[in-house]
Amino acid sequence: MIDRGEVVKRLGDILTENTEVDVSKLTEASKIREELGLDSVDLVDVVMRIEGAYKIRLTHQDLQSVETIADLVTLIITKSETQNPGGTGQAVTP
Structure with a gap:
């Protein structure tokens, strides 16, 4: 099971790397x-x-149904669990 908090943190890191938004x-x-x-x-x-x-x-x-950060986090978790069965689903650190 993927930790939602970890997904939120990693998504924040990705957004910080690519935008000027104060996450x-x-x-x-x-x-x-x-x-x-x-x-x-x-x-x-x-x-x-x-x-x-x-x-x-x-x-x-x-992505059409994604409106909020929560929607995106849920999508990431769902896709990770379905596309990487048996894996941890955790982000790969660069």
Whole structure:
């Protein structure tokens, strides 16, 4: 089982690496597009980093339902558990 807190922390690290957002002010209820101000290029980069860190594939359809940080964390956990059965699902440190 993947630790939600670890996913939140790693996602915060990924967002910090790729944006100028002060992630310390974000909560799981924060809206990704509105509060992070990510343009489409930034969002693609963030998704690619998530995919690399968790060894998962996120589709456009997966991301359409993501509005908040909590939605994204839940998606990461779900995809990690289904796409990496038997694995820890934990992020790979670069």
